[in-house]
Amino acid sequence: MTRRTTDHIDEMAAHIELYVEELVAQGHSIDEARRLARVKFGNPRSRVEQIEESGGMQFVGAIWRDARYALRVLGRAPAFTATAVLTLALAIGANAAVFSLANTVLLQPLPYPEPDRLALVVTRFHTAEGTEGFDISQDGRQWEATRDRVASLDAAVYSGGGGGVNLILGDTAVIARQQRVSAGYFRVLGVAPLVGREFTVEEDVPNGPAVAVLSHALWQRVYRGQTNVLGQSVFLRGEPYTVVGVMPADFKSWADPDLWTPLRPSTRGEGAGTNYEVVARLRPGATWVQARGELEAMSVPEIYESRGRREGLTLVQDVQPLQQAIASSYGLRQPIVLLGASAGIVLLVACVNLAALLLARGAGRTKEIATRMALGSGRRAVVRQLMVEAGVVAALGGVLGLVVGYLGLEWLKSLGADVYSEWKMVSLDGTVVAVTLGLSALTSLVFGLVPALQASRIGVQASMNESGSRSIAGSARRWPRRALVIAEVALGVVLLVSAGLLMRTFVELRSLDPGFDPEGLVTTTASLQDKRYESAESVNRLFADTLRVLESTPGVESASVSLELPYDRLLNLGFRMPDDPDLVRTITNAMYVTPDFIGTLRIPLRDGRGLSAQDRSEAPPVVLVNESWARFYSKDRSPLGRRISILGTEREIVGVIGNVQQLASFSLDGLTPGPIVSAPLVLVPAAQTGDASLRTLHTWFWPVWTVRSRTPAIGAEALQRAIREADSMLPTAEVRSMDQVMARATSRQRLLMTLAGLLAGATLLLSAIGIHGLIAHTVAERRREFGIRLALGATPARTMRAVAGSGLALAAVGAVLGGLLSIPATSLVESFLWGVTGRDPVTYVAVVLFMLVVAGLASLLPALRILKLDPAQTLR
């Protein structure tokens, strides 16, 4: 119904033509007729605007016209448009990617029915020192008490993580991720198996039948989706397991396993420690208050025996909403909050930059706008036009930003999936698209409104006069831009300081002395949690067979097997010293090793002897300790010859080796805290480790074969061949170099450093562009003035210094401001820092200097144009 604007324009044009014709018929010349018609008609454009402003429906048409006009205008300034759209696309893209993470990991409800009725049962602690928190790990007693005494909750128990296990499919062996869950686990989550059933209470008891539920992916891979899979056997850890169910394809859990087996919870064995997690669903009709009351009532001291009692430590059983509990316990929240904050700052700086760009452009277009207003364009129409222009930039930036966001997210996932497996599930969904587009609309308001309002305040007369550039550029209009430059430099410094601190942490961790020679070492690993490797004899035969092949391979210098490696999380154990009964609360890391372990890694022997092939099972039991162990537990005498009771046997300490770095798994007074530490370590000969110990150790830890060879390729090939020849049905993990093993230990720090660094770099770039733009604009605007100055004898160098100096001065103000802002802001990264504090002066000074150098360059480049000024030209 509503007419298009073009129709109105057509009609008025027809009117004027008709009138001109009539006037000509009355005897006027054609030119005279045209002039009279114009006078009599008035300004058609202002009438069109008037019509457009008269009705809401018309407004849409006006916007459309403005948008097309904006596209034409933007097309005529490709440099400006490209800068603005790319700036926005990068900032929006970064935010879309980070928001996708936050959305999936922190915000979106978990993919289970009624997720708000799901929780983890946790133990809230409060220590005498005032630290508070909660622990999602539970022991067997706590689980049984929850099951039997909390009527308002339907609870199930599971063992966290999806550990790798050997799975034999026909004639190939693979490592599959297995998770152990109790009967009722799937019922509590509210997802029924697609085929078959979940575990029954009768199956979920110690020594119960070997049954398994398959993931949809594994079912498709192995059985190609056949429904007669029920009752078939899969070989897991060398034993047949009967398949009783298959989960649907859309079932997701935070552990992402290939198959599930019964947990068989108990209060002994692993159940004696806090190795379980308990998930619960509020029963119909029950309330959380009720559940909390019942949990609190069972918070009697004996149910948390395994946590040890300490003075002032109070423990209370409680519930924590599922998603929140997982996010904070698995350390998922903080990095995302940090990234989110950084991405937000990048967007803010991008907006600041765009506002400055548009402001400069607005200033450049003063004449155009004044002309339009002089021709009768309304002030509202001018503001609307400028806003629409900002909106078009934002729309282009937003759409391109989605593309950048999608690519960025894929990249983030590939970068972060090793560190945070939860990131794998993340996708860019409708919510993200909506939020992203909303965000760009919002940014267009932010960066479009200020310049639009400023431009609309243009006085027609003043501008028309000034348009000849006969006046010296007034400085008043540049103040908003200067403030914006200061703001973006300050924000850039805040991000750079955070990134710098994370970088210092990473460098600190990577520059630790490993304690061995990682050069030329390659490794692989296999799971020995397998029916065929339940005796020490079979395990050691495997080691001997593989080492024999390795050592006889040309190019291989030496080889060994150990339970995990330095830079891994190692087994930690309590131990006793029979000659020192006062020594209590002892804890040390421990590994079993084959004789040539310290030789292969080139760990220095400080005292005594190393291990040899003579340290067999029937020989007297011996161990090696490291210097850190000696420092903590044998301060006043040499550990050599002392006896230590560890792993169920009393052994003699025969040697002391140098320290090697390990992932921290416990803290000791006097041990430098950090993610990588030189913790006390005990090396036990693999040949002198008993059946039962090996079975237990192999539940959680894997043996690692390490080879020192002339080239990595020789070592890798030899490793695979040696294990295949010894046991063709033993699947091995991919071969890694020792460098990769070490890198994995700091992968979390590297990930954070990389991402924070990228975002800080983006901000730095934007700040540089901002300063560059300001100075370039100043130079362009004041060409005449500089021409006069040069003509009057000012030297180009002096003029340049004055111009570039103003950019540097703004940057200095911003940098100092940013430094001050960083002091509170770094509290966000504090918990990721090691070996450096949040107020590390070196970082602050380096960042500020770096920022000033960049700002200096960004100011100098446009100032160089002054050299090219020719007074004769500019003064004409």
Place this chain on the structure above:
Amino acid sequence: MGRRRKKGAEGDLLAGTLDMLILRVLRAGPAHGLFIAQAIERRSDDVLLVEQGSLYPALHRLEERKWIAADWGVSDTNRRARFYRLTPAGKRQLAAEENRWASIVHAIGRVMRPETE
């Protein structure tokens, strides 16, 4: 400049009256914008001078209110023009406006010449 124009368009006595005049001209039959403008000037003996452009916001307004309808057609000089015609609703509106106008004129007349009543 913009501000002044705006006031003129909405604040004048003529603004409301112009609508009535347009409707009145169209009662005689369909007409295009130029004809309407010239008809008003001619019948008022060139007392009411219409800036021709100002007709269009008014025409648009009337069209939006469905008091007039319009179609593209051909003028008597074989030119393309948009012809407006009165709708039934427009006729009723014109009748109402005429009554209102008559009572206003009557009332003003009594104020100006009380002794003749």
